Amino acid sequence: MNDDSRQTVRDLPEITAATDTRDYLSHAARFAQQHEKYELIVDVDAHLQEAQFWPEIIDLLENDVLKQTAQAMLKGGSVMPLSNLAPGQNFQSMAGRVPHQSGPREPTDDPDTGGHRFVQIVRRTMNTMGVDYQVIFPTAMLLLGLSPVDGAELYLARAYNRWLRDTILPQEKRILGMVYLPFNSQEECEKLVKEFSSVPGIIGFTVTSVRNVPVHSSSYMRLYAMIEETGKPLVFHAGPNWNDASFQMLNRFISMHALSFVHYNMIHMTNWIVNAIPERFPKLKTLWVEGGLAWIPYLMQRLDHEFLMRQNEAPGLKKLPSDYMKEMYFSSQPMEQVHPNALKVTMDMMNAET
Template sequence: MNILATGLRDPSVEEFDTRTLLKKAAQQATKRRYEDFLIVDVDAHHYETESLSEILEYIEDPVLRATAKAKGGVYAGAPTLMNNQPGFQDMGGRIGRYSTRRLEKTPAAPPHRDVHLTKRWMDALGVDIVCLFPTPMLLLGLHPNVEIEIALAQAYNRWLTQNVLSSEPRIKSMLYLPFNDPEATYKTVQEFGHKKGVIGFMITAARYKPVYHNAYMKTYALLEELGKPLSFHAAYNWYDQSFFQTTNKFIAVHALGFTFHNMIHLTNWIVNGLPERFPKLKTIWIESGLAWVPFLMQRLDNEYMMRTSECPSLKRKPSDYIRQMYFTTQPMEMVDNRDALELTFKMMNADSQLLYSSDYPHWDMDLPSVIYDLPFLSEQAKRNILGENARKLFNLEPIFSDLKLAAREAHQKSA
């Protein structure tokens, strides 16, 4: 791989390959015998902007479709449809896969390029089933034009279900909900609730619509009827004038932003009695880490015991409802104080409520070893968090990768 005078990798190289990039991860998976159990990754990503020219064809509004397509280039339509945030996710070019992923070669024949690329990193990490999310669209809830959020969400969901989910049973998704419009949100669940590979629905947390508004109740009821979980995927908003515009470093807005929005939505969800109103609707809180969960449990319980009259629909303490919710692992705070992490696991009932997630290919991704190597977890707890909890939550049929099946057969023959 060429190196520029600056010391950074040359983004024009053509030999980039995910399998080479993740060679050590694959060795780690082999050493730990991941083929012996199911691993479900509940939060990983692709870059939908790399297929945006295809997605634009699914926009129903002919004027918006034509306007977006008029912007040429690799990311055709992105300047018209997407809203961006400042940030330094690629660490100044040191995360090479950010700049080189578009150059990776894949077979020209079906399935879609995203299927080939996704399976490559899944096999390297030892992941059997993945829940795939978009990336730039995580900020679409902040778009000033609600009609654009609706149009792009519908187009993306149709493109994803027809071109990716329909062709690969190992790839699933919780589809994007255009939450700024309650009626469009409801219609999205109606249209896609029974589509192949759709295991739930996602609200991008960086937005300002209250989850307790009456206009969303019929959507929650429909999700409960379908048995589809509702997830809140975190992001950050550096333009937030209330808090985050006072920060001057990306590390600050990233550390706080990815927890802040989910904390607000979770708090509103509980204090407005939604767990009691929709007791069978499972909620998942994604990519916020774990350290904030004990804080919120204690803070809400303390307030609730002094002001129970403000939450008349609750029958238990807020922490009791939180312990029934689901959380994804990444980015798990691997601090020096391992006792703090162990206590966090205990407080949130991690053995049954925690779901492994890699967040691949983002800069702060986590390998399955972050769970597998924890000394305070039993073997069964590790297997639960890495796959069994997700299998039960989403009612998944276990599907193992061909590499795992081959490795398992080889071990059986040698035994």
């Protein structure tokens, strides 16, 4: 190879949490310019890192005891009080290789853009990647469904939803949100559906899947009917849980993440289908978020196989379980791309084109 073919090598500053979003997404910007043929691109699961905004949410707590307790924790150095996270076992950042996991610390004093700091950063992200809309999700609340603190999920849900409605959504129409449902309290979920279903920018209702509740319980039927009436989807967002007894046998984060992330959504979907919830609420759209896609054909095959042998145990079903799954919606990033042929089969089985 002659010298003329060599590219000039230059030193680049280290990417940290303080790096400007537009800089560390520069490759994504070039990629977006090569794919301008897409008329509409929606990021349906944009995780926000709430650490630097958490005090704003704490201030909105409607329970004075929890509010004062959380504020005292903040003063004592706790980053995300009441969130039920396990910071001592947070391997998500890969020992600092993914710096944005701790929350962006980049400057947001650009005179050309205004508004809340979070809104400014999301705008940069959307503009750089060529995304038309981003649907934001509260990362820190993934494990709230297992919180042992009485009322923590209920009051944090209300505070987050109010913060979203009153502070974030009015500042940018391209930012969309889902109502966080404190699923352990059916009555409170119903109140939130009534209060937030018509809020501009609210496009659906989210249940964090890491929780031990039966989604087919009769106590949820009125909630499902209310959501169905809004015409907006019900979202089940997957998440990992290393504290589950089964997954405590795994000694590496990679092992737990591979298995645990799909675990709860598989349980909820199995209960959802076998108990014929789609037949009871045929117009209720369900969206299953994260956990990859490989579990979908697996569950289709397992449920179809069992159903054909034991149809008497699922008398409410009028077709194969996989046929109900084909009518559902799925979102995941990244997809399992290592085996492209398997990914193609997955796409075909879930009717990805439609």
